[in-house]
Amino acid sequence: MKGSFFKRFREEQHTGFSTRSGTQGSRLMNKDGSFNVIRTGTPFLNQLNRFHDLITMKWSTFNTIVIFFYIIVNLFFSILYLLAGTEHLGGTIATTPTDKFFEAFFFSCQTFTTVGYGRVNPIGLPANIIASIESLSGLMSFALATGLIYGRFSRPHAKILYSENALLSPFKDATALMFRIVNARKNQLIDCEASLMMSFIEPETSIRKFITLPLEYSKVSGLAMSWTIVHPIDENSPMNGLSPDDMKDVDAEFMFSLKAFDDTYSQTVYARHSYKFNEVIWGAKFTPMFHSDEHSNATVLELDKIGVFENAELPLKLQKAASE
Numbered sequence: 001m002k003g004s005f006f007k008r009f010r011e012e013q014h015t016g017f018s019t020r021s022g023t024q025g026s027r028l029m030n031k032d033g034s035f036n037v038i039r040t041g042t043p044f045l046n047q048l049n050r051f052h053d054l055i056t057m058k059w060s061t062f063n064t065i066v067i068f069f070y071i072i073v074n075l076f077f078s079i080l081y082l083l084a085g086t087e088h089l090g091g092t093i094a095t096t097p098t099d100k101f102f103e104a105f106f107f108s109c110q111t112f113t114t115v116g117y118g119r120v121n122p123i124g125l126p127a128n129i130i131a132s133i134e135s136l137s138g139l140m141s142f143a144l145a146t147g148l149i150y151g152r153f154s155r156p157h158a159k160i161l162y163s164e165n166a167l168l169s170p171f172k173d174a175t176a177l178m179f180r181i182v183n184a185r186k187n188q189l190i191d192c193e194a195s196l197m198m199s200f201i202e203p204e205t206s207i208r209k210f211i212t213l214p215l216e217y218s219k220v221s222g223l224a225m226s227w228t229i230v231h232p233i234d235e236n237s238p239m240n241g242l243s244p245d246d247m248k249d250v251d252a253e254f255m256f257s258l259k260a261f262d263d264t265y266s267q268t269v270y271a272r273h274s275y276k277f278n279e280v281i282w283g284a285k286f287t288p289m290f291h292s293d294e295h296s297n298a299t300v301l302e303l304d305k306i307g308v309f310e311n312a313e314l315p316l317k318l319q320k321a322a323s324e
Contacts, residue, residue: 033272088127112138156265200250
């Protein structure tokens with residue numbers, strides 16, 4: 001393929017990515033929509049600012065960190081109580097070292113959470129100082145955890161499902177690149193706008209270029225059901241005449257962006273996704289993923305069928321290109 005093939009198309013100049021192909025990874029955007037960039041050289045003190053990570057990480061990871069922090073802190077204070085002497089903890093009934101440790105640990109848990117059942121209480125200056133510091137630490141920690149949990153719940157973001165593959169399918173006596181998206185939540189996304197960009201490496205110069213692919217329609221009033229994103233491949237398409245080997249040679253990547261208004265939060269939300277050339281299936285079409293219910297009163301949307309497709313015949317010219 002000659003690099004001049006793409007010369008007649010308008011290139012995007014300000015994408016945020018470098019045009020030097022040798023300085024970037026093979027994939028510009030991860031499947032979850034995040035940019036495939038690993039940052040190094042961050043000053044140590046800046047690495048301690050983990051607020052963004054705690055807000056955006058998975059709930060399972062966040063809960064694990066909270067539980068781990070809770071256990072570590074109470075282990076630390078229980079050791080301090082043991083060093084101060086269990087005789088300074090009034091009401092203890094333990095006699096063995098193991099039982100004394102557990103009494104100190106659970107007393108630490110009660111103090112850290114400000115529960116204070118009352119059976120065990122600090123006696124003397126050392127134990128009271130430790131208990132005072134722990135109480136303050138517990139109040140501040142729970143205030144911080146509450147703020148983080150609120151931030152996680154209140155942060156608006158779209159939960160969009162994508163078909164696993166993009167398809168090259170028959171479309172209006174020609175072909176089209178298409179993939180399917182759906183809102184995985186029950187909230188309403190309105191005024192949805194979509195855009196699709198093709199990234200490729202120009203063979204003659206080894207420079208990475210970016211071209212916006214026009215869509216059949218780029219806006220919908222609401223994402224009530226599934227939305228099949230379609231780029232018609234006609235004489236005005238950058239993909240016109242490309243074969244699977246051509247897409248591999250130019251390291252093609254298709255980067256999708258969605259902007260919508262979430263009426264639950266009354267804020268604009270964004271979502272991104274990408275497909276590499278080897279994630280495009282030639283000669284296939286999606287099967288329906290929604291139907292009316294048994295009483296024809298509502299529409300049933302089957303989310304688990306978002307990526308289901310079947311074989312479809314392409315025009316003979318493309319069949320030949322795909323098989324070569």
